[in-house]
Amino acid sequence: MSLAYTPVPICAIATAPGRGGVGVIRISGPGLLPMAQALTGGKTPRPRHALFTDFLAADGSPIDxxxxLYFPAPHSFTGEDVVELQGHGGPVVMKMLLARCVELGARLAEPGEFTKRAFLNDKLDLAQAESVADLIDAASETAARGALKSLKGAFSGEIHHLVDDLITLRMLVEATLDFPEEDIDFLEKxxxxxxxxxxxxxxxxxxATARQGAILREGMTVVLVGEPNVGKSSLMNALAGDEVAIVTDIAGTTRDTVREEIVVEGVPMHIIDTAGLRDTDDVVERIGIERTWQAVEKADAVLVLVDSRTTPGAAVEAILARLPARLPRVFVFNKIDLSGQSPGLAEGPGGARAVRLSARTQAGVSELKAQLLELIGYTGADEGVYLARERHLDAIRRAGQHLETAAGVWQQVxxxxxxxxxxxxxxxEITGSFTPDDLLGVIFSRFCIGK
Structure with a gap:
C-alpha cells in the first residue's frame, strides 16, 4: 500500500461521548501485551477471551x-495487536483510563485512524472502509443494510470482477503489440x-446499482416554496408526520427556514419549509425570504405550492423565473379539501409534474412521495443494493467513458x-488499489474518533 504510517500504538474512546453504562477504550499497535499486563498488574490475557480485572494507575491503585479483551496480530480489526478496555461509561473514568494508556506509550488516535490501519494492513479495501462510516451514519434501516453489504464486500466484489475482466482483455490487447503486422486479425479472432x-x-x-446505493446514502434535500398561506408548513407537517412547523391562517407566519428529516421507502429526505415569497417591508420577513432563496440554491428538488382554488398568476411566474433551470420541481396543488378536487397526479404549468393533495387531510401525500422518488431516479432497494458514494459514481462514469473511447479506437491497438x-x-480508485495518498487522507479524516 502506498500510504506509509509509523506503527506506534494509538488509543481512543470508542463509545459515544457522555454518560453510559459501559465505556470502551480501543488500543491498536505493535506489541501491546506488555501494556495489557501493566494495566492489569501483571496478568496475561488469553487471546480473544474476556478478562475481568481492575485497570490500574501507575502507582497500582485501581482506576476502574x-x-x-486482547486480539493479537494479525487476527484483529486493524491487523495489529488490539486491546479493548470495557469499563464504566462515565466521562471522567474514561478520560483517566485514556490518560493511563498514553502514559504507557500510546498516542491519541486521529479520526478514522483505526479503520485506516485496517485498510493499510489489507484487512479492508477502501470501499469497505468507507462503509464502516456509512453504517454508523445510516439514516434508515435500508441504508444500514446496504452499508453492511458494502462492508462485507458486495460492492468491492463487483468492482474486482470488472477489474479482473479488464486485465484479461488488456493482456490480450497488449500481447498483440509485439506482433503489429497481425494485431487486427488477432483481436478479431x-x-x-x-x-x-x-x-x-x-x-x-x-x-445502476451503485446509483441506487448513492441515493440511499445521500438522500435528497427538498425545499418547499410558494406564496404566503398556500400550506407549506401544513405540508411540512404532513410529510414529517408531526407538528414540526407552526401553522396559522396568518400570512407570513413562517419567518425562517424549518428543517426536518423524513424517510421515504428507505431514502432519507431533508425537507425545508421556507418563508412565503412576496414583496414585504417587514425586515425580519425579508431576511427569511432571502434565506429561502439560499436554501433553493442548495436543493436537490423543489416543491412549488399553489392553492388549488386559484390559477397560478404573476407571483408564481416570478417564483418560477428565479428557480435555477437545473433544479427539478414538482407543482403541488394544495387544499383540495376546500376546492373539492380529487387527489392524485396532475399537470402543472408547461406540462410540469404536479400533484393534487390536501396537506390538512393528507389525501394525495403518498402520491407526492412517489413523485419525489421518481424525480431522483430511485426504483427501490432490493437485496442486491449496496451503499455507494459520489466518488464511486464518478470513478464508474470515468471508466465508462474510457471504455466508450476504446470501442472507437480498437483498431489502433x-x-x-x-x-x-x-x-x-x-x-x-474505488477499492484503493490505485488511489492518491491525499484522497485517502480526506476520506479517513471524516470518520469519527475511535473508528
Whole structure:
C-alpha cells in the first residue's frame, strides 16, 4: 500500500461521548501485551477471551474495573495487536483510563485512524472502509443494510470482477503489440470487441446499482416554496408526520427556514419549509425570504405550492423565473379539501409534474412521495443494493467513458490498450488499489474518533 504510517500504538474512546453504562477504550499497535499486563498488574490475557480485572494507575491503585479483551496480530480489526478496555461509561473514568494508556506509550488516535490501519494492513479495501462510516451514519434501516453489504464486500466484489475482466482483455490487447503486422486479425479472432461490449454491459449494471446505493446514502434535500398561506408548513407537517412547523391562517407566519428529516421507502429526505415569497417591508420577513432563496440554491428538488382554488398568476411566474433551470420541481396543488378536487397526479404549468393533495387531510401525500422518488431516479432497494458514494459514481462514469473511447479506437491497438488501462485505474480508485495518498487522507479524516 502506498500510504506509509509509523506503527506506534494509538488509543481512543470508542463509545459515544457522555454518560453510559459501559465505556470502551480501543488500543491498536505493535506489541501491546506488555501494556495489557501493566494495566492489569501483571496478568496475561488469553487471546480473544474476556478478562475481568481492575485497570490500574501507575502507582497500582485501581482506576476502574471491567473486561479486557486482547486480539493479537494479525487476527484483529486493524491487523495489529488490539486491546479493548470495557469499563464504566462515565466521562471522567474514561478520560483517566485514556490518560493511563498514553502514559504507557500510546498516542491519541486521529479520526478514522483505526479503520485506516485496517485498510493499510489489507484487512479492508477502501470501499469497505468507507462503509464502516456509512453504517454508523445510516439514516434508515435500508441504508444500514446496504452499508453492511458494502462492508462485507458486495460492492468491492463487483468492482474486482470488472477489474479482473479488464486485465484479461488488456493482456490480450497488449500481447498483440509485439506482433503489429497481425494485431487486427488477432483481436478479431479473439473477439476483443465482444469482450469489450460485455464489459460495458457489466459496468452499466454496476453503475445502476451503485446509483441506487448513492441515493440511499445521500438522500435528497427538498425545499418547499410558494406564496404566503398556500400550506407549506401544513405540508411540512404532513410529510414529517408531526407538528414540526407552526401553522396559522396568518400570512407570513413562517419567518425562517424549518428543517426536518423524513424517510421515504428507505431514502432519507431533508425537507425545508421556507418563508412565503412576496414583496414585504417587514425586515425580519425579508431576511427569511432571502434565506429561502439560499436554501433553493442548495436543493436537490423543489416543491412549488399553489392553492388549488386559484390559477397560478404573476407571483408564481416570478417564483418560477428565479428557480435555477437545473433544479427539478414538482407543482403541488394544495387544499383540495376546500376546492373539492380529487387527489392524485396532475399537470402543472408547461406540462410540469404536479400533484393534487390536501396537506390538512393528507389525501394525495403518498402520491407526492412517489413523485419525489421518481424525480431522483430511485426504483427501490432490493437485496442486491449496496451503499455507494459520489466518488464511486464518478470513478464508474470515468471508466465508462474510457471504455466508450476504446470501442472507437480498437483498431489502433496502442490507443485501445491505453484507454483500457485508464478504465482500470479509474475502477481501482474505488477499492484503493490505485488511489492518491491525499484522497485517502480526506476520506479517513471524516470518520469519527475511535473508528
Amino acid at each position: 474495573n471491567g473486561l479486557l 479473439a473477439d476483443a470487441v465482444g469482450q469489450l461490449h460485455a464489459l460495458q454491459a457489466q459496468l452499466r449494471r454496476v453503475q 496502442e490507443l485501445f490498450a491505453e484507454e483500457l488501462r485508464l478504465a482500470q485505474n479509474a475502477l481501482s
